[in-house]
Amino acid sequence: MSITVRxxxxxxxxxxxxxxxxAADLVIAMPNWPSGQAAANILKVGxxxxxxxxxxxxxxxxxSAFVGLDSGDVDIQPEVWQPNFNDLVxxxxxxxxxxxxxxRAVPAWxxxxxxxxxxxxxxxxxDLSDPExxxxxxxxxxxxxxxxxxxxxWLSTGIERVRANSYGYANNLTLVEAEEEVAMAAVxxxxxxxxxxxxxxYAPHHVFELHQLVRIEEPAHDPAxxxxxxxxxxxxxxxxxxxxAWDAAEFRIAYATAFGKKHPDVAxxxxxxxxxxxxxxxxxxxxxxxxxxxxxxxxxxxESNSARVDGWAKQ
Numbered sequence: 001m002s003i004t005v006r007x008x009x010x011x012x013x014x015x016x017x018x019x020x021x022x023a024a025d026l027v028i029a030m031p032n033w034p035s036g037q038a039a040a041n042i043l044k045v046g047x048x049x050x051x052x053x054x055x056x057x058x059x060x061x062x063x064s065a066f067v068g069l070d071s072g073d074v075d076i077q078p079e080v081w082q083p084n085f086n087d088l089v090x091x092x093x094x095x096x097x098x099x100x101x102x103x104r105a106v107p108a109w110x111x112x113x114x115x116x117x118x119x120x121x122x123x124x125x126x127d128l129s130d131p132e133x134x135x136x137x138x139x140x141x142x143x144x145x146x147x148x149x150x151x152x153x154w155l156s157t158g159i160e161r162v163r164a165n166s167y168g169y170a171n172n173l174t175l176v177e178a179e180e181e182v183a184m185a186a187v188x189x190x191x192x193x194x195x196x197x198x199x200x201x202y203a204p205h206h207v208f209e210l211h212q213l214v215r216i217e218e219p220a221h222d223p224a225x226x227x228x229x230x231x232x233x234x235x236x237x238x239x240x241x242x243x244x245a246w247d248a249a250e251f252r253i254a255y256a257t258a259f260g261k262k263h264p265d266v267a268x269x270x271x272x273x274x275x276x277x278x279x280x281x282x283x284x285x286x287x288x289x290x291x292x293x294x295x296x297x298x299x300x301x302x303e304s305n306s307a308r309v310d311g312w313a314k315q
Contacts, residue, residue: 024056026075026259026266029065030294032153033180035204038283039078039275041298043253049302050313051266057295061153063088063231066254070098075259076270081108081251084155087230093254100257102271105250106280110156110202112147112216115187118196119214128169128198128216136196137173148176148183148199155231160200162228162240184288187211202249204277206285221247265313272312 026047030040044055055076060068062081066088068074080101082089092099114122118137127133128147137145149164150157157177164170176183183199184207190197191211198216201207219225222244229236253270260267275283283301286292302309 025053026055026263027068027073028055028057029060029062029068029074029077030057031062031077031079032059032151033079034206034284034287035280036079037294038287038297038301039253039280040076041294042301043076043078043270043273044295045298045302046309046312047266047269050269050309051263053263053266062155066092066099069254069256070096072256072258075256077254079251080254081156081249083247083249084159087228087232098257099254100260100267102253102255102273104271104274105252106204106275106277108203108249108251108277110200110246110249111218112198113201113207113213114198114216115190115196116212116214117190117194118198121196122198123214123217125167125169125216125218128173129167129171131172134169134173137198139195142174144172144174145198146174146176148178148186150177150200151179152177156200156202158231158237159228159240159242161237163242165237166241166243181288204280204284206281206289209281209285210289219244221245223247269313274312 028040028044030037040057044057047053047055058074060074060077062077062085065074065077066085069077070092080089089099089101093101112125112128121133121136122128131144134145135143137147139146147164147169149160161170161175164173164175187197187199187207188210189195201213201215207213225244226242226247227240228242229239233239253273255267255270260270283297286297287294
């Protein structure tokens with residue numbers, strides 16, 4: 001005679017949940033902007049295809065990612081912007097040697113942009129300090145214009161606040177911090193309705209594919225007038241000053257040096273990833289405008305660029 005033991009479904013599910021999860025082979029830090037999200041997932045899919053390694057993609061800010069790269073909790077970060085994170089690069093790459101940067105960089109730039117309606121009145125950075133001119137940026141009726149300076153988690157947002165304080169336009173403008181998705185929707189609405197808007201902008205980015213934007217003119221970058229204190233100081237924003245344009249920018253892939261030694265084939269792969277500014281713009285467009293899911297977009301991208309991905313692995 002056989003005895004049938006019936007385990008309630010909920011109890012069985014509880015047993016499964018208690019089992020230890022299978023750890024991924026590596027961790028990729030994913031920024032909270034669209035091109036970084038696309039790149040992180042392209043690396044995940046590409047590494048799985050070429051090396052059979054499963055990567056966990058984890059949303060992390062760049063500063064947290066560098067700490068993880070140093071401790072071993074993170075293996076790869078797909079977009080490290082410079083000069084934004086020069087302080088972290090010096091600490092973890094140059095001084096400690098705990099992080100390695102790819103030798104290939106994507107050229108970039110950042111600053112302030114205006115919609116056509118705003119650019120008719122506000123052309124230069126000095127114009128932003130004129131309340132008679134910036135009142136056209138007022139959307140809530142309080143008499144002060146608004147200016148989006150970035151997402152709360154971005155280091156560039158703090159630097160934009162430093163610039164606003166240093167130039168003086170923080171005195172007559174409300175500096176808005178919000179997620180990029182919210183800000184880009186506001187840009188779309190402003191252009192559609194003819195509402196003047198000035199905002200932090202960077203390229204490569206899909207917004208320039210959608211709208212005719214004008215970059216605000218300001219003095220060329222001068223290192224002597226650009227004094228940004230380390231963001232590890234809690235008072236760094238008030239201690240810093242910057243009264244010129246940003247320096248020329250670029251971004252690179254970073255990986256933990258220890259990970260590179262353990263997986264030299266993957267490190268070589270990362271060193272040969274060669275995204276162009278045009279491709280980065282398309283990545284941003286696909287995720288933010290077309291609303292493609294990052295992993296699904298990355299899977300299709302790797303399939304469409306299989307020979308190129310193969311080349312990254314073979315070099």
